[in-house]
Amino acid sequence: MSTLKGKTAFVTGGTRGMGAAIVKRLAAEGANVIFTYVSSEQTAENIVKGIKESGGESLAIKVDSSIKGALEKSIDQIALKYGKIDILVNNAAISVKGPLETASERIDEYDRQINVNIRAVSEAVRSVIKYMPDGGRIVSIGSVGAKRIGSPYMSDYIATKAAIGAYTRGLAWDLAPRNITVNTVEPGAIDTDMLPGDDAVREAFINAIPLKRFGKPEEVAGLVNFLAGPESSYITGSSFTIDGGISA
Template sequence: MSKLKNKTAFVTGGSRGIGAGIVKELATQGANVIFTYLSSDQKAKELVDLIESLGVKGKAIKADTGNKQDIESAIRSATELGKIDILVNNAGLFINGAVDDESINIEEMEKQWNVNVLGVAHTVRSILPLMNDGGRIISIGSTGASRSPYPGLGDYSATKAALAAYTRSWARDLGGRNITVNIIQPGLINTDMNPSDGPFSEHMLQAVALGRYGQPKDIGLAVAFLASDDAQYITGTTLNVDGGQSA
């Protein structure tokens, strides 16, 4: 498949889990892919090797999405491969806790907001002057933005709801440049942080129409679709990739 041939993608938080699934699929469909990561040098290197084995260019940049200087430096480094066609905002933090839990670490909650919301907003603003007209901006949200299946999700869900609101507004802002802006909201996806054989997986699957976990590749396929010409008239849209969990 080469629907994204000669395109260049920049993915935040791309070394593992859903991010790695996105990076692999974009590269499989022909895009050159630069991604940021925070901690795993070895996994990042292995992913770059995989990208390049597919005949496209790959680059990993160590950067904290919640740090303004890190993001600006990463974007400057990314554009060594040329202008950006596709931006995927995947990096995020998940910190839960009920509103009446006095043990909650407020500093960690603020960091979550900095990464999940302010970091995304700064990434978009920084990359727009370096993005080709007709580009694609795709953010990874959460079905928690519109439903709360269990207690303690308020702070995290609020960050993802803010990201969905940004998506709708940015679609209006950037329509004149033919840049589409969309958000994907994953459901239960099999990752290290939320394994399909985890202690609560059987209970959580009761809400999923398809009765199984999704895979990172499922999110990668959705991202690749929204990044392609097949989705050129789709913008300001929320796409749930959740096996019917939100049905």
């Protein structure tokens, strides 16, 4: 597969779950893939090693996207090395949940959630478009919760993910003159370490899904790959749900 041969992709949060699957899929399609991580250095190195052993090109960089300016600095360095960035995937996110009554006790966590889930996406886009050729691709990972919440204690998290959908629609207009497409992927329950480990809770999740299973990170990566590729050139400002039918 080589639908992205000659392209350079920048993925935030590329060592776990959907992020790792996205990195591997884009690399398998021929892209040079640079991805960020915060603490999983060994995992990041293993992903890079695997991609290079398969004949691809990859680079992992340690970036805490909650820190203002950190992404911009890293993107500038990557553009200097590779000359351009054709694809941006905003995947990095954190989830802070809990009763409203206790939110004030964890305000630092909630502020960090906003910084990572919203502000960092804006920073990445503003930084990347300086180096993105016309016809580039921006894909952000949202959540099916932006349309169907389904459980309590998620108000702030879901608000950040809903913001991504709105941001995408605005950016689609702003970047259309350059034929840069901007889209959102909104996963439902995907089988990653972010899902609850309790068997009863997992069973309840599955019973609520029409397809009666969790999604696979590779399935999300496949959708991202399509939106990053040549066949999606007339799709922009859209949000794509991948949730096994739970929001139907």
